């Protein structure tokens with residue numbers, strides 16, 4: 001019932017030429033994959049060129065961030081309206097790097113979520129606990145707070161275009177992937193929370209991606225978990241072959 005999503009977060013990597021070349025290698029490698037929604041998120045400057053490369057393919061475009069106002073005196077910012085204009089269908093918000101390095105808060109993430117819903121863009125909404133929060137028993141409280149505050153005032157209708165990405169901070173870029181069971185435990189908690197905040201139908205329909213050191217070698221196990229609906233991939237999305245293998249995952253029967 002939930003279409004799996006495999007999304008590549010290219011972070012601050014690749015020139016326009018490198019990004020378009022990766023995009024064209026990737027579209028060739030995943031051309032026969034019709035069952036998965038495949039998304040890539042290049043840097044802002046490469047978006048419109050990559051959009052041209054992806055045109056007519058089964059790979060969609062996302063941005064890595066946005067500013068929640070459509071236009072105005074906001075030097076250096078980019079709005080949902082402009083991202084849509086550049087060809088984006090999704091925007092990643094609340095990534096832990098933005099929370100840690102750029103002072104993003106649940107409140108600012110919430111403004112972005114509301115602006116994206118207004119602007120008709122899909123949202124990839126990231127949450128995740130630090131190792132310390134996990135080890136001191138605060139994980140579920142932290143995740144509850146991030147979900148509740150980050151999605152505040154989003155209607156049930158608007159939730160249809162939201163994808164949640166659970167990315168434990170300790171697993172991002174560390175090579176230390178969550179176990180299949182750890183991912184499933186948290187995804188099931190998040191789905192329960194969505195049922196509490198919205199309703200059972202919304203919870204059942206919302207895709208929950210896992211992110212943090214997803215690689216060709218561990219994606220199949222993760223995707224076998226009932227509440228893992230896809231992956232948000234950083235490092236391994238920078239190589240077409242690896243990302244294509246992740247998108248073409250083969251869950252155990």
Ligand code: PGA
Pocket residue numbers: 009167171172173174175211212213214232233234235236
């Ligand atoms: P990683 O990054 O796959 O390199 O761990 C994931 C992410 O930051 O979304």
